[in-house]
Amino acid sequence: LLSAMAAKDGVVIQTVEMHTGGEPLRIIKSGYPPLQGSTILEKRRYVRANLDHLRTSLMAEPRGHSDMYGALLVEKDLPEADLAVLFMHNEGEFTCYGI
DSSP: OEEEEEOTTSOEEEEEEEEETTEEEEEEEEOOOOOOOSSHHHHHHHHHHHOHHHHHHHHSTTTSOTTOEEEEEEOOSSTTOSOEEEEEETTEEOSOOOO
16 A cells, blocks of 8 residues: 655655554655665664654554554665665664665
8 A cells, every 4th residue: 555644844755554474564665855874873863863753753643553663765885785774663763774
């Protein structure tokens, strides 16, 4: 299911809604602002410090709920990686990244 939602600051974010292993997963497809940082951990710190309002808009009520998970595809920093993902939920971001 493809959906679009506007955050409090007027940013429109497009997502794909899925279930993965029985858990709801919201994949952020477009509209998320560019991230600063060269490594995945630097990007995570930037998101926490500057874009947490978007995480709460996407993961918490009324658009999300307490069991909502999110996946934000980001630029990979390791050449051997196929992709890099920042995973988030209603309380923050996970500390495991990259595939």
